[in-house]
Amino acid sequence: MKNAYLKILIYTIVLAIATKIAATIFLLAISTIAWASLAFYSLLTMGIHAIVSPSLQSKKQQFIVVFMGTLGIRMFFSIAFLLLYLFFSSKIEISFILYYLLGYLFFVGFEIYLLLSNLRPDLKKGINKE
Incomplete structure (x- = not known):
């Protein structure tokens, strides 16, 4: 799990650098609240990953319920x-x-990537088949 936080x-750092580069190239002013939203999404993703990650070890139905619930929590x-x-x-x-909306999409996509990368070894081993 610590690997996921890293x-x-x-x-988040890559997105911050990309944001700064894009702002420099296109001469955009990035407001303080935009940087705060990046930190918000980072912390929210870490919290949601801490909730969803343990459910990967349980049954598939429980994982799906927990994952869908956390998507609703993230949206809220x-x-x-x-x-x-x-x-x-x-x-x-x-x-x-x-x-902000692009940040939402980027972080949801990244969370799905993290979860799928955790599921891939189990799929290759044939674990958690029902």
């Missing part, structure tokens, strides 16, 4: 973060909202 941290917290931004921000930036 991968999430590296992925993501919408709550965005609503807080919209409520408290005096200036609503469309660029931040697009960055």
Whole structure:
């Protein structure tokens, strides 16, 4: 599991560097809240991975229920973060909202990649077949 946290941290750093490079090339100003959203998604992914990872060892049906539940939890917290931004921000930036939604997609895709990479060795061994 510590290996997964390291991968999430590296992925976050790569996204931060890519964001900084894109902002420099296209002369965009990245707001503080955009960097906060990157940290938010990183911590949220770590927390959700801590919930889902133990269910990989159980039956497939339980894993699917836990995984779908955590997708709902992620969606709830993501919408709550965005609503807080919209409520408290005096200036609503469309660029931040697009960055935020792309961050959501990138981190959900990365979480699915992490889970599939954990399932691959079990598939090759024939473990957890029902």
